[in-house]
Amino acid sequence: MANFIDRRLNAKGKSTVNRQRFIERYKSKIKKSVSDAVTQRSVTDIDTGESISIPTKDLSEPIFHQGSGGIRKQVHPGNKEFTAGDKIPRPDSGEQSGSGDGNASDTGDGDDDFIFQISKDEYLELLFEDLELPNLQNTELNKISEYQIHRAGFTNDGVPANINIVRSLQSSLARRIALTVSKKKELEQTKIELEKLFNVPGSDIDEIERKKNIIQSLEGRIKRVPFIDTFDLRFNNYAKHEIPSSQAVMFCIMDVSGSMDQATKDMAKRFYILLYLFLTRTYKNLDVVFIRHHTQAKEVDEQEFFYSQETGGTIVSSALNLVTEIQKKRFPENEWNIYVAQASDGDNWADDCNKCVETLTKNILPVVRYYSYIEITQRAHQSLWKQYQKLQNDFDNMTVQHIKQISDIYPVFRELFKRQSNSA
Structure with a gap:
């Protein structure tokens, strides 16, 4: 015996295709219900969906079954009322009226109408199907999307023509301050210490030379920090804004x-x-x-x-x-x-x-x-x-x-x- 396992993902909208097939198959009946609903519903909810009622007899599918007549032998487990050979009266073959068609019945069970809920978009699509605006060919050119360029802040990448000088210099200044502030403090402190060594008679010559080397090294490191770097560049950014044409x-x-x-x-x-x-x-x-x-x-x-x-x-x-x-x-x-x-x-x-x-x-x-x-x-x-x-x-x-x-x-x-x- 073959076993079939459905491993498809349970994604949303899986029944969309079947839904569209159902609407297409019963479009005439759904459109009739939609046209009737236009004149019955209030204007405040005209922009919502609609519950469409379709009689169940109109949804019947062709099936194979045994016709009436003939002799049938059936076994009913758990039967307490009848024995073999008993004759059971055949039930009436007439269809009972259900609640769906609005007719009352004192016997039998009926089938309710099938209620089908359509969305706002489906409702409007059926409502305005086969309709068009007269002289619409005169407006086709007005339906082309148009865009307007407007400023949208700043960006790190761009063409030279869009460089923002002020923002670039501000970024350069911030970078140079961040990279040299500690070195400048150390340089100032070293110069103060060297000045003290010069003012003290008999100071160690080697210590003075070491301080001078440190000062020279710090000044060189500060000078090597570039005035402006590619990282500092800021460009004007522009974005397209759609104009409702x-x-x-x-x-x-x-x-x-x-x-x-x-x-x-x-x-x-x-x-x-x-x-x-x-x-x-x-x-x-x-x-x-x-x-x-x-x-x-x-x-x-x-x-x-x-x-x-x-x-x-x-x-x-x-x-x-x-x-x-x-x-x-x-x-x-x-x-x-x-x-x-x-x-x-x-x-x-x-x-x-x-x-x-x-x-x-x-x-x-x-x-x-x-x-x-x-x-x-x-x-x-x-x-x-x-x-x-x-x-x-x-x-x-x-x-x-x-x-x-x-x-x-x-x-x-x-x-x-x-x-x-x-x-x-």
């Missing part, structure tokens, strides 16, 4: 007039969160600018953007003008990739729609990578929607979509950023 800014515009209730704002927030996570997968440095408006526009933080209550009418052009002002002042189009997302229920002052079209045409659409407008309402579309649809036909970097309920958010998002057929 792949950077983008996302302008979030939302109507907060009296017609926008909190449920509508929550749906807009879910869309903004999806857009933010999607952009962070492409750009290392992503800034977010929150602009809220009713009759007047204002740049605010995230808390005020989503939860502050306002009343009054709606003038959308005020927000678009503020976007133009901030973009020109802080985010030049030659340095930043600019994205704008606008959420509204469609209300706007009738005379203001033409101003919105003019601002978008002249100032915003020529400099942004993508402008997405989502209208969150169950009513009929009004003049703002119609004007934006005309712009959508004239500009390929603008799109409009309609959201009625929470379940529409993820499908609309995928429609906005679906991969184009002519993409590489």
